[in-house]
Amino acid sequence: MINTIEQFHEEQEAKHLHNKIASFFDNFQVGTLLNRSGMRKVKGVAPIKLFTGIFMLPFEGNNFFRGIVTNGSLDFKKDAAYALLKNPCHNWRSFMLKIAVKVITVFSLLTDEQREKVLIFDDSTYDRSRSKVVELLARIFDHNSQTYLNGFKLLTLGWSDGVSFLPLDFVLRSSAEAKNRIQEVSKVLDKRTCGYRRRQEAMTKSTELVEGMVKRVLAFGIKADYVLMDSWFSFPSVITAISRHVPVICMAKDMENILYRYQNVYLRLSDLYRRLRKRPGKSKILASVVVTMANGPAVKIVFVRHRHKRSWLAILTTKIELSDEEIIRIYGKRWDIEVFFKMSKHHLNLEKEVQLRDYDGLVGHATIVMTRYIFLSLEQRLHDDPRTLGSLFYTCCDEMKDLSLLDSLNRLLALVLDKVRATGKFVDEFLTEMLNTIMGAAIAIIKSNRCEQQITTLCQ
Numbered sequence: 001m002i003n004t005i006e007q008f009h010e011e012q013e014a015k016h017l018h019n020k021i022a023s024f025f026d027n028f029q030v031g032t033l034l035n036r037s038g039m040r041k042v043k044g045v046a047p048i049k050l051f052t053g054i055f056m057l058p059f060e061g062n063n064f065f066r067g068i069v070t071n072g073s074l075d076f077k078k079d080a081a082y083a084l085l086k087n088p089c090h091n092w093r094s095f096m097l098k099i100a101v102k103v104i105t106v107f108s109l110l111t112d113e114q115r116e117k118v119l120i121f122d123d124s125t126y127d128r129s130r131s132k133v134v135e136l137l138a139r140i141f142d143h144n145s146q147t148y149l150n151g152f153k154l155l156t157l158g159w160s161d162g163v164s165f166l167p168l169d170f171v172l173r174s175s176a177e178a179k180n181r182i183q184e185v186s187k188v189l190d191k192r193t194c195g196y197r198r199r200q201e202a203m204t205k206s207t208e209l210v211e212g213m214v215k216r217v218l219a220f221g222i223k224a225d226y227v228l229m230d231s232w233f234s235f236p237s238v239i240t241a242i243s244r245h246v247p248v249i250c251m252a253k254d255m256e257n258i259l260y261r262y263q264n265v266y267l268r269l270s271d272l273y274r275r276l277r278k279r280p281g282k283s284k285i286l287a288s289v290v291v292t293m294a295n296g297p298a299v300k301i302v303f304v305r306h307r308h309k310r311s312w313l314a315i316l317t318t319k320i321e322l323s324d325e326e327i328i329r330i331y332g333k334r335w336d337i338e339v340f341f342k343m344s345k346h347h348l349n350l351e352k353e354v355q356l357r358d359y360d361g362l363v364g365h366a367t368i369v370m371t372r373y374i375f376l377s378l379e380q381r382l383h384d385d386p387r388t389l390g391s392l393f394y395t396c397c398d399e400m401k402d403l404s405l406l407d408s409l410n411r412l413l414a415l416v417l418d419k420v421r422a423t424g425k426f427v428d429e430f431l432t433e434m435l436n437t438i439m440g441a442a443i444a445i446i447k448s449n450r451c452e453q454q455i456t457t458l459c460q
Contacts, residue, residue, distance in 0.1 A: 017059055024375050025052065028102050037095035038194075039084065045076040050084045054368050057353060064354035085356065085364035088187065088195025092367040093169060097220045099371065100159065100166050103378055104222060107164055110381065117161050118333050119168075119217065119224045119246065121210055121233055124341040126152040126172060126366075127351050135359040136202050137182040138175035150182060154366070155206050157213045158337050159222060164377045165336035167370040168217050171209055172363055174202040187359075195360045202359070207233060211241040218245060226319070228334040234258075234316060236296030243297055243318040249331050252301060252314040260291040260301070269314055273303055286312055288324045302327050340373060348372050 025031065031048035039047040053074055057067045069078045084090070125142045128134055128151040139148050153173040159166045175181050181203075189196040201209060210233060218224075227246045229238075231253035239248050254269040262272055276287040286303040293299055300320040304313045317327050344350040350369045356362055 014060075018056075020379065021052075021056065021059075021375065024378065028099055030099065033095050033098045036098070037091040039087075039090050039095070045080055047084060050076060050081050051368070054081060054085075054365075055372060058347065058349050058372065063349065063352065082356075082361065085354075085361040086358045087364075088189050088193045088360045090360075090364065091194045092364050093194070093216075096367050096370060096374075097168060097217065097222075100168050100374060101220055101222060103166060103374055104159060106378070107161060107381065111161050111163070115161055116225045116330055116333075117159065117223060118330065119214065119222075119227045120158045120160055120165075120334050120337045121156070121213075121227065121229045122334070122337045122341070123153045123155040123173070123206060123232070124345075125149065126154045126362075128152070131355075131357070133183060134357045134362075135183055135186045136174040136199065139180045139182065140175065152202075152362075153206070154341075155209060155213075156337065156340070157210075157217065158340060159217075159224065160333050160336045162333050162336075164381050165340055166374055166377055167340060168222065169213050170366060170370070171201045171204075171206075171213070172198075172359070172366060173204075173206060173209075176203055176205045185359075195363075198363055199359060207235060207238050210238060211245075214242055214245055226317075226330060228331060230334070236293045239293065239299070239316075239318065240296050247317065247319040249315065249317040249319075249327060251331075252316040254314075259294040260299075261294065262289065262291045266294055269301075272301070273312060273314070276303070285324050285328070290320050300327070304328060343376075344369055344373060 025048070030051070031046070034047045034051060039051075041047060053068060053076070054064070057063065060067060062071075064081075068074070068081050125140060125144075127149055128137060129149050131137055131150060136152075137150055138152065140151055140153055141148055155171045155173050156167055157169045159168050178184075185199050187195065187199075189199075210229075214227060224246055227242050227248050227250075229248065229250035231251040234250045234252050236258065239250065242248050252269055256268055259266040259268055260272050261267075262275065267275065272289070272291065273287070276289055278286050282305075284305050286305055288300065288302045290298060290300045297318055298320060299316050299318055300322065302315045302317075302324045304315060306313055315327055315331050322330075348369045350366065353369075354361075354365050356365065
């Protein structure tokens with residue numbers, strides 16, 4: 001009996017989840033966006049069915065092999081699913097940006113306009129240690145384990161309002177140095193295809209990609225107040241390039257070749273810190289200063305006490321009028337992208353769901369994983385935010401706030417007028433005259449009451 005009840009609950013939860021996903025696909029026109037991104041039906045199964053089948057895999061507890069390759073209950077075979085992922089003409093970047101823009105539009109209705117919206121850059125390892133013949137596979141350095149592994153670097157640009165995070169764009173990077181690439185490009189492609197351009201990006205340094213990614217998302221109409229970055233991107237050339245479009249807040253790294261001009265002297269970060277006067281006591285903010293980067297813009301640097309070591313951290317911004325506390329508070333939103341990476345790898349099967357060797361297939365699969373995260377972010381926001389009970393709440397509030405007494409009387413009498421006219425016993429001229437008389441009397445009464453209230457107020 002208990003097993004039957006548990007099975008019933010599982011079936012109901014699965015049905016509820018399918019309805020949620022179907023509603024998401026319908027409301028945000030996922031099928032239309034696929035079509036506009038070059039994924040059109042030529043023959044066989046429609047792309048939306050293939051996309052849905054792959055999208056559902058982690059929610060059903062399956063990987064690509066069990067859920068697609070050996071699953072005989074689907075309307076399509078594995079070759080159709082592989083063809084969707086591996087086609088170099090499919091513009092996955094355009095698809096993800098378009099769906100992200102739609103979701104951000106929903107979030108903007110739930111967020112105060114004064115709240116800061118930020119773009120966040122970071123990269124993470126895409127581990128393919130057991131692979132040898134994956135296209136553009138490279139030896140990359142993992143900063144967490146301090147070791148080299150076979151795989152890629154997933155350079156990601158995301159958007160956050162401090163409550164929800166959405167991935168916007170990514171580059172699955174190989175290595176810019178040929179000696180670190182285990183495999184080279186294996187497909188012969190037209191230079192006009194998305195697949196060719198993606199491969200060129202994969203062999204480009206991350207610092208040369210970030211400005212183009214920012215310009216791309218801004219061109220899609222996504223608005224942001226700041227760009228947040230880790231210390232790996234805190235080079236003067238990168239900060240200068242991005243700050244032309246959006247102000248930058250990033251972690252600064254103490255390096256010999258990055259100098260700051262302070263009191264007409266060029267100093268590295270550690271030397272600059274030693275020259276500054278520190279705040280007394282155990283203040284978390286140790287010092288702050290406005291300096292000029294060598295070959296870069298004027299910046300404000302805030303030195304913060306390290307929580308776990310007897311040292312400091314430095315946060316840099318190109319918007320020098322911000323207060324120290326505001327700089328630290330806004331930079332704290334960068335943590336959202338770390339949560340995204342953990343969720344994508346451990347729960348949405350970014351690395352282990354499918355073992356593709358084709359680079360286009362890896363890009364397509366990564367896009368589907370990020371679309372899953374967009375769906376979950378939306379569901380979390382709708383579940384946690386009470387204001388998403390819908391436009392009915394706002395409509396009722398506006399109605400109660402904006403509807404005056406005269407408007408109420410006018411609507412009420414208009415209804416009465418329709419009822420009386422329906423009987424056919426009175427002519428329109430008589431009804432109009434009656435309505436004008438009643439409204440005129442009402443206005444006179446209201447004006448009289450207002451005069452009495454004003455007189456009473458003055459007497460008091």
